[in-house]
Amino acid sequence: MSDSSVVAEKKSWKATASVSLTNYLDSGSIVAGASGLTLWAKDLNLSSLQVGLLGAISANAFGSAVGALIGGRLADKYGRKLIYTYNMLVYMLGVVIIMFSMNFPMLLAGFFITGVAVGIGVPASWTYISEISDETNRAKHIGVSQFAWSCGPAIIFILGIIFSPLGLLGNRIIFGSLFIVAFIAWLLQRQLNESKIWEEEKKKQAAGNAVKKAHPYKRLFANAVSFKSLLFLVGVYMFWNLVAGAMGFFMPYVYSTVGGLSNLQANLLQAVLWVFTAAATYALFVPLGDKVSQRALFFAGAALALISWVVLTYFHMSWPALWVFVVTWGVSAGIGAQAFYALWATELFPTDVRGASQGIMFFLVRGSAGIWSIIFPTILTSLGFTVAGTFMIVLLLISLLIGVIWTPNTRGKSLQQITEERYGKNGES
Numbered sequence: 001m002s003d004s005s006v007v008a009e010k011k012s013w014k015a016t017a018s019v020s021l022t023n024y025l026d027s028g029s030i031v032a033g034a035s036g037l038t039l040w041a042k043d044l045n046l047s048s049l050q051v052g053l054l055g056a057i058s059a060n061a062f063g064s065a066v067g068a069l070i071g072g073r074l075a076d077k078y079g080r081k082l083i084y085t086y087n088m089l090v091y092m093l094g095v096v097i098i099m100f101s102m103n104f105p106m107l108l109a110g111f112f113i114t115g116v117a118v119g120i121g122v123p124a125s126w127t128y129i130s131e132i133s134d135e136t137n138r139a140k141h142i143g144v145s146q147f148a149w150s151c152g153p154a155i156i157f158i159l160g161i162i163f164s165p166l167g168l169l170g171n172r173i174i175f176g177s178l179f180i181v182a183f184i185a186w187l188l189q190r191q192l193n194e195s196k197i198w199e200e201e202k203k204k205q206a207a208g209n210a211v212k213k214a215h216p217y218k219r220l221f222a223n224a225v226s227f228k229s230l231l232f233l234v235g236v237y238m239f240w241n242l243v244a245g246a247m248g249f250f251m252p253y254v255y256s257t258v259g260g261l262s263n264l265q266a267n268l269l270q271a272v273l274w275v276f277t278a279a280a281t282y283a284l285f286v287p288l289g290d291k292v293s294q295r296a297l298f299f300a301g302a303a304l305a306l307i308s309w310v311v312l313t314y315f316h317m318s319w320p321a322l323w324v325f326v327v328t329w330g331v332s333a334g335i336g337a338q339a340f341y342a343l344w345a346t347e348l349f350p351t352d353v354r355g356a357s358q359g360i361m362f363f364l365v366r367g368s369a370g371i372w373s374i375i376f377p378t379i380l381t382s383l384g385f386t387v388a389g390t391f392m393i394v395l396l397l398i399s400l401l402i403g404v405i406w407t408p409n410t411r412g413k414s415l416q417q418i419t420e421e422r423y424g425k426n427g428e429s
Helices: 003-035 037-043 050-054 062-078 078-098 106-133 138-162 169-190 196-207 218-221 224-255 264-286 294-314 317-335 337-347 349-380 385-405 415-422
Strands: none
Touching: 003 037, 003 050, 003 078, 003 106, 003 138, 003 169, 003 196, 003 224, 037 050, 037 169, 037 224, 037 349, 050 106, 050 349, 062 078, 062 106, 062 349, 078 106, 078 169, 078 218, 106 138, 106 196, 106 224, 106 337, 106 349, 138 169, 138 264, 138 337, 196 349, 218 349, 224 264, 224 337, 224 349, 224 385, 224 415, 264 294, 264 317, 294 337, 294 385, 337 349, 337 385, 337 415, 349 385
């Protein structure tokens, strides 16, 4: 490898590390809210409906859904760098409101603003990382971003354990830690260069060399290839995320209300789960994603996820069942739908609609999670955990079948090659 190649490789990894902080802040904000949900509910005397609303409009659901619809289109029209220049400022505003919330409306506003900021940043971050990678290490770069996503909950839950003696003040401090990371991310990301692939696409359009194309949303829904890709990716990610999203926000609440665990025990379990997720991402997805059958790797993760919920649902919440669940789900999440969605969603669409397509899909996925966040506590309370767990198992099975049957053949191919194979040289099939 030449000196210039080494320098370019170092720059790409530095950029990936900087952008991956967006993923850390995404999962971290979800879990920061989840780890203190019981405390907020008690301190503010929240009803079950209010608890559901917090989950529904947060980074876990509607908030990020709205943000993604905005951010994906902006990233295609004005560049990935625009998002990194301003988005973290919005995130920091939301976090500050949460930190100093004294009533339910303040808390709700803080969760929503933070969620919108997360949604704006995620499509741009995955797109940018994919575009600065090459065909030999694209899954590795995406895997690093997913490693950061996994580290967020692990670190936040550990902080939750450390600050648990402080009660709600401890949770406010945790949100303060997210503010600090967001500030660092803002300083780093605003220094990034624009994606060269996006710049080349814009140069073609400016020079008049590119064929005039329809509005991005029309192309995505009217074009048979892109529409099938949307259906496939939403199917893989949405059904899995309905489970993961409910877990991310409500699992400590479930441990406490169904399993009778203390807030400290619930946070400890979740911390261990996310440590396994981070370890599996780094030890399995990062080194193997570009080298082995992606269908086989996806199946392994999806099957483990299914097993974990079968154990938790039908073997009750004994400590042996809880630990089996924590280990199997933790490993599955490291090599499962989230990582593959982040990879495939950046591969299956042309450059000029890559962000918009992710915005639409993220809107649908997180929006559905928002609806589920309102329904899930009611199902849990009125029908019991066994029924709620059975719902989860069915959702995971659907995601598994869709992902295994329609795994795309993109491994080892450049983004340009994938686009030409699927859409032709002009990006239109």
